[in-house]
Amino acid sequence: MFRAIRLPRRTLLTTAAAGVVISSGLDREKLPIYPTPNPPILLVDSPSSLEQQIGVARRTVVGTYDNAYSKVQDVVSNWIGVEKAVENRIKSLHDPTEPLTPSLLYVGVATLSSTIFTRTRSLPTRFLLPPTFLVLSLNYFLPKTSTNISTYLTSLEETYLPSVAEKHAIGRAHTAMTWERIKDFTQESREKFGEGVRDAVKNVEGWTGLKLGETLRVQKSEAVEVVVGVTKKVEEKVEEAVAKSFVEEKTAVDKPKEVPVKRLV
Template identity: 50%
Template sequence: MAASTVMLATPSGEREKLPIYPQPATSLELIDEPLPLEKEIGVARRAATQTVRDIQAQAQGVVSKWIGVEKAVEHRVKALAAPNESMTPALLFVGIATLTGSILTRNRMLLTRLVIPPAFLIGSMNYFLPQTSANISAYCASIEEAHFPTLAEKHAIANAHTAMTWYRLKDATQSGREKMGDGVLAAVEATQSLTGLKLKEALGWSKARAAEVKEQARVIAEDAEAKVRETTTAAETKVEEKTEEVKSDRLV
């Protein structure tokens, strides 16, 4: 009896074991991955939005500054305008005077056309709005002293010299009038002594009146001299202060 060999073939890998319990259903999750073009569009959109916001912020800053300037100008105008002076007719008169100066010099030389209208403007302002003109002059002087000290010093010296010249002219004019009156009085007295006519009584002149006129002339001359001295002293003091300030600034 022949012997037989039985060979059992087994698989090379183990079979997968099935789970005992049921498994949950598998869920599929879709991930939305943007395209490169979409990324570039998003970057551009964010940059544009930021640029618009920056422009809006700058515009708002400019508007705020302009509002601040308007308020400062309004406050300054209210501070310069004198409360006891009426602006409506006075400014109209100033405008008419300035226009008159421009009309009078429209066919003149260039220098006359440049000088006469501003002179009419300044003169009419000083006449119709004296307090407001003084406030504007003081404000311009303060700006000049703050930003241009050297020019302010020269301006103060020029003003002092101008004031001295003006008061000296007034004094000279008053002296000339007084001398003329004395000459007329001497002529009347000589005529009266020669003719015997009472010209002084006919003209209403008397010794008391002559003495009063002389006293008034003396008072006016003393007042003018005192004003000249006061103006000179103030100008010299101001010039010395400005000189010291300039020297200290240079040392610093």
């Protein structure tokens, strides 16, 4: 009843190929089951010309500030180094055996007093007398420190001003020689004066018969005895005071403390 339809072989192959192509196209257009992530968005920063100019100006200002700050720091560091060097130099010049607290006060008082005394004097006196008082008071109250300062100033002068240092050395040598001559002359004058006094006393004794030499020697010996006696008395008083204080301290230590008696109520 039914008849089998026979198709050519080429027709079958063409139909199969078309089916494969259609099925592959449908697979490509098929939506995924899971949601796909959004692609990343890249923003490209493109500054304007005004922003670029502002950036250049800001970098210039910051660089200038950094340079100025570094220079100021260098100046501060150098100044701190100078302060430390000056402090170390002053400490090296000061002699530790000489107290500074009262001595510097005395030097300042002497210098200021000279300025007060010379305020109505002439200009050279007002200009020269205060430094003179300063040097003299410093040599009197701080002799070792003043010697160290003089040595340091001399070394600086020899280092930086050798010609001036040589002239000063010659002047100091002449001054020392003059001072020694003055001392020798004073000593010789004193001896000559003493010899003249002794000769005059002998002449007076020869003319009058009075024993002035013995009287003067007795008075001199009595004065020496008085000084020695006063010294001994002072030493005795000091020893007595020390012994008395020692005894009082020992008594205070050895004395038992009174313990208050507790009463039973």
